[in-house]
Amino acid sequence: MKIVRVNMDTLQASFEEAPKEYELIGNRGLIAKILLKEVPPACHPLSARNKLIFATGPLAGTGVPTAGRLSAGGKSPLTGGIKESNSGGVVADALVEHEIKAIIIENKPKGAGLYALVIAPGKAELVPCDDLKGLGNYDTHRKLLERYGSKATVASIGPAGEMRALAAGIFTSDMEGLPGAVCARGGLGALMGAKGLKALVVLDGGEYTIPVKQPDRLKEALKKYHEVIRSTPQTAQVYPKYGTSPTIMTFNALGGLPTYNFRRGDFEFAEKIGAEALYTTITERGGEGNPTHRCMNGCPIRCYNKYPDSEGKLMVSPIQFETLAMLGSNLGIGDLDAICRLNCLCNDQGVDTVEIGVALGMAMEAGLLQFGDGAAAAGVVEGIGKGEALSRVLASGAVVTGKVFGIERVPAVRGQALPAHEPRAVKGIGVTFSTSAMGADHTTGVTFREKVDHQKPEGQVEASVRAQIKHAAFDTLGLCFFVGTAVQDPMLTVDLVNAVYGTDFGEEFWVQIAKDTLRAERAFNEAAGFTRVHDRLPEFFREEKLPPRNLVFDVPQEEIDRVWSELLK
Amino acid sequence: MKIVRVNMDTLQASFEEAPKEYELIGNRGLIAKILLKEVPPACHPLSARNKLIFATGPLAGTGVPTAGRLSAGGKSPLTGGIKESNSGGVVADALVEHEIKAIIIENKPKGAGLYALVIAPGKAELVPCDDLKGLGNYDTHRKLLERYGSKATVASIGPAGEMRALAAGIFTSDMEGLPGAVCARGGLGALMGAKGLKALVVLDGGEYTIPVKQPDRLKEALKKYHEVIRSTPQTAQVYPKYGTSPTIMTFNALGGLPTYNFRRGDFEFAEKIGAEALYTTITERGGEGNPTHRCMNGCPIRCYNKYPDSEGKLMVSPIQFETLAMLGSNLGIGDLDAICRLNCLCNDQGVDTVEIGVALGMAMEAGLLQFGDGAAAAGVVEGIGKGEALSRVLASGAVVTGKVFGIERVPAVRGQALPAHEPRAVKGIGVTFSTSAMGADHTTGVTFREKVDHQKPEGQVEASVRAQIKHAAFDTLGLCFFVGTAVQDPMLTVDLVNAVYGTDFGEEFWVQIAKDTLRAERAFNEAAGFTRVHDRLPEFFREEKLPPRNLVFDVPQEEIDRVWSELLK
Secondary structure (H helix, E strand, O other): OEEEEEEOOOOEEEEEEOOHHHOOOOHHHHHHHHHHHHOOOOOOOOOOOOOEEEEOOOOOOOOOOOOOOEEEEEEOOOOOOEEEEEEOOOHHHHHHHOOEEEEEEEOOOOOOOOEEEEEEOOEEEEEEOHHHOOOOHHHHHHHHHHHHOOOOEEEEOOHHHHOOOOOEOEEEOOOOOOOOEEEOHHHHHHHHHHOOEEEEEEOOOOOOOOOOOOHHHHHHHHHHHHHHHHHOHHHHHHHHHHOOOOHHHHHHHHOOOOEOOOOEOOOOOHHHHOHHHHHHHHHHHOOOOEEEEOOOOOOOOOEEEEEEOOOOOEEEOOOOHHHHHHOOHHHOOOOHHHHHHHHHHHHHHOEOHHHHHHHHHHHHHOOOOOOOOHHHHHHHHHHHHHOOHHHHHHOOHHHHHHHHOOOOOOOEEOOEEOOOOOOOOOHHHHHHHHHOOOOOOHHHOOOOOOOOOOOOOOOHHHHHHHHHHHHHHHHHHOOOHHHHHOOOOHHHHHHHHHHHHOOOOOHHHHHHHHHHHHHHHHHHHHHHOOOHHHOOOOOHHHHOOEOOOOEOOOOOHHHHHHHHHHHOO | OEEEEEEOOOOEEEEEEOOHHHOOOOHHHHHHHHHHHHOOOOOOOOOOOOOEEEEOOOOOOOOOOOOOOEEEEEEOOOOOOEEEEEEOOOHHHHHHHOOEEEEEEEOOOOOOOOEEEEEEOOEEEEEEOHHHOOOOHHHHHHHHHHHHOOOOEEEEOOHHHHOOOOOEOEEEOOOOOOOOEEEOHHHHHHHHHHOOEEEEEEOOOOOOOOOOOOHHHHHHHHHHHHHHHHHOHHHHHHHHHHOOOOHHHHHHHHOOOOEOOOOEOOOOOHHHHOHHHHHHHHHHHOOOOEEEEOOOOOOOOOEEEEEEOOOOOEEEOOOOHHHHHHOOHHHOOOOHHHHHHHHHHHHHHOEOHHHHHHHHHHHHHOOOOOOOOHHHHHHHHHHHHHOOHHHHHHOOOHHHHHHHOOOOOOOEEOOEEOOOOOOOOOHHHHHHHHHOOOOOOHHHOOOOOOOOOOOOOOOHHHHHHHHHHHHHHHHHHOOOHHHHHOOOOHHHHHHHHHHHHOOOOOHHHHHHHHHHHHHHHHHHHHHHOOOHHHOOOOOHHHHOOEOOOOEOOOOOHHHHHHHHHHHOO
16 A cells, blocks of 8 residues: 655655555554654654644444554644544545555645645645635535535635644544544644645545455454444444434533533533433424434444434534533533534534634633633634634633633643543543543543442553553554444454455454553654653542542552553653 | 741741751752642642742851842643742842742642741741732832831732743842842743732841851952953953843844844844943933842942833833843834833732743734734733733743744743753753753853864763853852852862851762762653653754854764763762
């Protein structure tokens, strides 16, 4: 397969053979290796030295379900550390059809011009697109599909990314050609903006497929794989019907749903934004709504959904748990329509709903807005593209918001805001947040499905390490982690690799690729100036009791330090 | 002598005996030792765990000229590292008259109330002063002197400090009872604000003096000391006549005067803001103006001045080189009145003119204001207390301004903006900025008076180390560094200590107290999460040629790394 190397200074793109050593890895693991090799870890994230990388996985397009995740990565403008963020959608599969394993965006354009990187069969070209300047992601996708055909797929930034707002994400095509599949976290949209790249456009017409060495073996492995997904209630019934929204009531019951700027773990209006309310609203309104849907071809899980307004017109797609919580309970907003409107605005402006959700919560507590005031929050989000100063502050994320407004209590680790997993109530995730190279990021190791008493300090370090390894393995193979809810036996996945590549790995392959990824990320961060001192949650999680259960985060720091001194070293 | 320990939680203050080990040190050195012992380096700077320390020096009130510097220190809200910032003025001498070596402000108040710490003979008391909320430093000082008598001295914060703006300083009484002597850098005003402390008020009536063990020896040593000051042109003629303003034309000639946001090293209107223009304007306008003046009793140098408006009414006092450059040439403002008006507003709102000068320069280059537009800059500074979002961003300093507006080119090191010393033209200061625990801070080691070719990379590391040691020694004895321009032989100073304390130290004492201070600061920062990776200037200083001499900073990084691996380890 190929790597496309794009020089934004000379505006040239060239193809090179992907090194053999990268054959069996992709996505997050591939990004970590390339960054460690090619980017000076101490560089300014917005500088020409940083690189933006898009990567696909080794099983994409082989018929393995959910293997078409698209990863974006680079030195994070938000955290100053390494960052990989991945999305579903259809862009990665389209890239693989053009035999593209990864795209490496280098340098910076000389002027302030904006470009689209257009991938056609055997060709990659930078096309000026100043006419898209300032456009939201919805219009950007629409215009690019008009220009390049409805079968093209797109990854774009909104005004937030163009302005290099630290909370900006990258918004990629879902199956309807809408920008609903998001590489949201870590400010990679700001990195794309700093490169002068408004969009990646992948034209239809690629004909490459990754050759399967042992098709019968793959068939057999896939059968087992599907069987496990079908026989696990979460992947067979819950996700397909409700998407990720049931976690609202689960966390509410655990007393761990971020509410009113992480002041409570339960929300008086939780039911109004929970799974049943969401499902009922979508089905009763009908129209363009759909409670269950795929974001990529062949996904058996279908956690995606389409939320219609009261007239049945599509409002946003998808609405997921993290957003329901961070733009809902965390802001005291108990109204699905208000949350979905905010979500739509965030997508259009191009910011991560988690990062700006936390920043909005802090601003509400500081009295700059009122809790529960969805209209005011919407005004702030709409103000990003208008360059309003308050909007720009909040679009710079939680840490900057804390600095500008003199706020001590900042729910963030290593520069990144906490997602909707309260580490006082689900303590293992606090270990993940503390030790992951990505900062506070649930996608690097959720523990709430691990077998451990979530509210006791014991066993959390081991639970987090297990989760971090599992996530890193899935992410390095480009698989959606929701499959991981069902797939407990690593060999179910390793067998897929063995079949496609004719290898005979055992479980050690799985652990190896995961640890390689984690270690490369840690090495990058160390060289970027992070130390063990950064491996900790903000003080208030240890000091401030979280109602209603009055929990604090009490996993001893020396236990947490074992993650990197023993368990992952 | 005593240490006053103030608990802002219980609102109690108590006196304790200063440990004997602190007898011969003060100010910056004392602060470093106390912080390293008492403050967890990884704590949030605005948290109850951080402490704000005021410290005096071992020679204050003994007749040694300039020995009455007041230091403030703590973990810096701006940089996240250790910070000490000192001012002239009369507060330190007043504290010593109450036998106070240091004041340690601990914890935080329970509510949002504001307090004044009032020091009276044998007594220290927290007095609510909510009536001063939101007041500028000028009104704050005026009201406190009305309340506590015109002989009281004050250290206060303005609205910026109350709002915990990261660029907030602490403004202390000069000899006229005006807040012109400033502990400006590192955001210690934000720390004072986080403690709920609006002001420190030292009442008249203290009768303590540090006992002089060998008065005759002191007389002899002082004679030599004064003789050197009198026989050095800089301290005998230049400072007394022009203050610090001649550095404008010196740096302009070297091509190292920060101009137009560090884009040039010379300014077409340099003469308009230089020493002769300043001197002529002050003397011609007369009235309350005065080109030469003391900020503290007995100072033979008199670099302070009073700048009158066109009616002869006092506009600001003093106007110093750093401010002339950072609010002048760096903003393209070639008008003394406009600069002095900005300086006055900064003092009143309570922000560091260097930090906000750099932030304003960045904002001007980003198109948010126009270069040269003093009125617009004044509007931004006035907006701080009004809570205007853009003002709050800029009052958060250069790094935050860069993050909010997606600016790669941020003239700052370790979180703190560069003062008016261009490291491309005076390369030794670049080594100081890179390696000092304080970040970019000229007061930790200016090299432009060192004997070295400033524009060649050779010898800069040694020049910086010499300067850093000298500054640390002066700062640890509480002496104004401007004396250091004359005092080349350390024994001139060590003899003063020997006379006062009856000791018989040689030059090694000088080096010892300096290195102890530097190492304690470095140790604090390491424990706060700083590494060698942070020991570097922003990339653009190495890459971007500075007109008119087209210089880059080219001291090799491995040479710079020797500062802490060999020279100061």
